[in-house]
Amino acid sequence: MLLKYxxxxxxxxxxxxxxxxxxxxxxxxxxxxxxxxxxxxxxxxAGTGESVGTYDYHGMxxxxxxxxxxxxxxTPTEDEWQIAADIREGQISAFMIKPLNYLGYRFALFVSxxxxxxxxxxxxxxxxxxxxxxxxxxxxxxxxxxxxxLSAAMSACxxxxxxxxxALAAFWILEISTIVFILFSFEYFLSGQTFPLxxxxxxxxxxxxWLPFPYELxxxxxxxxxxxxxxxxxxxxxxxxxxVAITYGISQLVWRRGIRRYQAVGG
Amino acid sequence: xxxxxxxxxIMFRNSLIREMNFKTNFLLWILVEALWxxxxxxxxxxxxxxxxxxxDWTKWEVILLIGTHQLIxxxxxxxxxxxIVNIPELVRTGRMxxxxxxxxxxxxAISTRQFGLDSVINAGVSVAIIxxxxxxxxxxxxxxxxxLYTAAxxxxxxxxxxxxxxxTTFSFWIVRAQGLVYxxxxxxxxxxxxxxxxxxxxxxxxxxxxxxxVILVANVPARVLxxxxxxxIGWRLAQMVSAALIILTVTRCVWRVxxxxxxxxxx
Numbered sequence: 001m002l003l004k005y006x007x008x009x010x011x012x013x014x015x016x017x018x019x020x021x022x023x024x025x026x027x028x029x030x031x032x033x034x035x036x037x038x039x040x041x042x043x044x045x046a047g048t049g050e051s052v053g054t055y056d057y058h059g060m061x062x063x064x065x066x067x068x069x070x071x072x073x074x075t076p077t078e079d080e081w082q083i084a085a086d087i088r089e090g091q092i093s094a095f096m097i098k099p100l101n102y103l104g105y106r107f108a109l110f111v112s113x114x115x116x117x118x119x120x121x122x123x124x125x126x127x128x129x130x131x132x133x134x135x136x137x138x139x140x141x142x143x144x145x146x147x148x149x150l151s152a153a154m155s156a157c158x159x160x161x162x163x164x165x166x167a168l169a170a171f172w173i174l175e176i177s178t179i180v181f182i183l184f185s186f187e188y189f190l191s192g193q194t195f196p197l198x199x200x201x202x203x204x205x206x207x208x209x210w211l212p213f214p215y216e217l218x219x220x221x222x223x224x225x226x227x228x229x230x231x232x233x234x235x236x237x238x239x240x241x242x243x244v245a246i247t248y249g250i251s252q253l254v255w256r257r258g259i260r261r262y263q264a265v266g267g
Numbered sequence: 268x269x270x271x272x273x274x275x276x277i278m279f280r281n282s283l284i285r286e287m288n289f290k291t292n293f294l295l296w297i298l299v300e301a302l303w304x305x306x307x308x309x310x311x312x313x314x315x316x317x318x319x320x321x322x323d324w325t326k327w328e329v330i331l332l333i334g335t336h337q338l339i340x341x342x343x344x345x346x347x348x349x350x351i352v353n354i355p356e357l358v359r360t361g362r363m364x365x366x367x368x369x370x371x372x373x374x375x376a377i378s379t380r381q382f383g384l385d386s387v388i389n390a391g392v393s394v395a396i397i398x399x400x401x402x403x404x405x406x407x408x409x410x411x412x413x414x415l416y417t418a419a420x421x422x423x424x425x426x427x428x429x430x431x432x433x434x435t436t437f438s439f440w441i442v443r444a445q446g447l448v449y450x451x452x453x454x455x456x457x458x459x460x461x462x463x464x465x466x467x468x469x470x471x472x473x474x475x476x477x478x479x480x481v482i483l484v485a486n487v488p489a490r491v492l493x494x495x496x497x498x499x500i501g502w503r504l505a506q507m508v509s510a511a512l513i514i515l516t517v518t519r520c521v522w523r524v525x526x527x528x529x530x531x532x533x534x
Contacts, residue, residue, distance in 0.1 A: 029453040035471055036457035040321070043464040047318035178295035182302060189306040200313060 322463020
C-alpha cells in the first residue's frame with residue numbers, strides 16, 4: 001500500500017532535483033528580506049533600548065532565522081499551480097483509473113519537494129545561521145525536539161491541505177491565481193512571517209489562536225524556542241491537530257464535489 | 268517617437284478591452300493588492316506601538332514612504348509588469364520570433380504589450396494614503412516639491428523596470444526562470460524600509476544603493492516631501508538619477524547580448 005507512494009516520492013525526488021539551481025537561486029534571493037528584517041529590528045531595538053514584547057534583539061533575530069528554516073520545511077511553493085494545471089489540462093483523468101489516490105500522490109510529491117528544497121538551501125541558510133551564531137539558543141529540554149517535529153509535521157499537513165483544497169477550485173474556475181494570492185497575503189501576515197504574533201495586542205491574539213494561520217508556521221517555531229509551555233503547549237497542539245482534521249475533511253468534501261463537475265478537458 | 272506613441276495607444280486600448288472581459292478577476296486583483304498594502308500598514312502600526320522613531324523617521328513619515336513605494340510599484344505594474352513576466356514564456360515557446368520581426372525596437376515591443384488597469388486603481392489608493400500621511404504630518408508641499416516628487420517617482424519606476432527586466436533577461440540562459448517573480452519581490456522587499464536603517468551596514472547599503480539601487484527607489488522621493496529642510500536632497504536626487512542611468516544602461520547592454528544568443532524554439 002505504502003510502497004506505491006514511496007515510488008511517487010522517489011520520482012518526485014528525481015524530478016525536483018533538476019531544479020536545484022533554481023532552488024539555490026531562490027534561497028539566495030530569500031536572504032535579501034532577511035537582511036532587511038535584521039536591520040529594521042536593529043533600528044527598532046536601538047529606538048526602544050529595551051525589549052519589544054517579550055523579545056530582546058537576539059531573541060528576535062533567532063525567531064526570524066527559525067521562521068525561515070521551518071518555512072522551507074513546511075510551506076508548499078509550486079504545488080497549487082501544478083494541481084490546478086492537472087485539473088485544467090485533464091491530467092487528473094489518469095488518476096481515476098489508477099489505484100492511486102490523488103491526494104496521496106500530491107502529498108508524496110509535496111514531501112519530496114520540501115526535502116530537496118531544504119537540502120539545497122542548507123548552504124545559504126547555514127551561512128546565515130553561522131553569521132548570527134551568537135543568537136542561537138537550542139532547546140533546553142530534550143522533549144522539545146520530538147514535540148517540535150510533531151508540530152512542524154502538522155504544520156506541513158495544514159499548509160499543504162489548505163493549498164490543495166484551494167487549488168481544487170480549478171474544477172470550477174479557470175484562473176485560480178487571485179484566490180491563491182489572497183490566501184498568501186493572509187498567511188504572510190497572520191502566520192508569523194512578517195513579525196512574531198505575540199507582539200500584537202491581546203484581543204487580536206485571542207482571535208488568532210483559533211484560526212489555522214498561526215499553526216502553519218508560528219506555533220512550531222514557538223515550540224522550538226520554548227516560548228509556549230505547559231498547558232498552553234498541549235492546548236496549542238490539540239488545536240493544531242484539530243485543524244489538520246478539519247482541513248483534511250474539507251479537502252475530501254471539495255474533491256468529491258469537484259470530481260462530479262469534472263469534464264476531463266482534452267482527455 | 269510619435270509612431271511609438273501611436274503604437275502604444277493601440278496596445279493600451281486592446282488591453283482595456285481584454286481586461287473588461289474578466290470583471291471578477293479584475294476586482295479580485297484589486298482586493299489582493301489592497302490586502303498586501305493593508306498588511307504593511309498594520310505592520311507599521313504594530314512596530315510604532317513600541318518605538319516613536321526609526322532613525323529620523325516618525326510613524327506617518329514611514330507610512331508616506333510605504334505609500335510612495337506602493338505608488339511606484341503599482342505604476343510599474345500597470346505599464347510593464349505583465350509584459351516582463353511573460354518574456355520567459357516568449358523565449359520558451361519561440362514566439363519571440365514574431366516580436367523580433369516587428370518593425371520597431373524589440374525591447375519596446377515586448378515591454379508594452381499589455382496594460383494592467385487594476386494597478387492604476389491601486390496606485391490611486393496609494394495616492395490617497397500619501398495624502399492622508401501629509402495631512403497627519405501637517406505638511407503642505409509647494410508646487411515645486413510636488414513636481415520634484417513626481418519626477419523622482421518617475422526615476423523610481425525606471426529603476427523598477429530596469430531591475431525586473433535585467434532579471435528576466437537571464438531567462439535567455441536559464442529557460443525555466445520561474446524564480447524571477449519571486450526574486451523581484453524579494454529584492455524590492457527592502458525598498459519600503461527607511462534608508463536610515465542601513466546606516467550601520469555600509470556594505471549592504473552600497474550594494475543596494477549603487478549595484479541594485481532599491482533603497483533609493485522610494486526613499487528619495489519621500490524625502491522630497493519630508494525632511495525637506497535637511498538640505499541634502501539635491502545630492503540624493505543626483506545620486507538616484509545616476510544610479511538609475513547606470514542600471515538602465517547595464518540592462519540595455521545585457522539585453523543586446525541576450526538577444527544575440529536567442530536561438531528560437533521548435534521550428
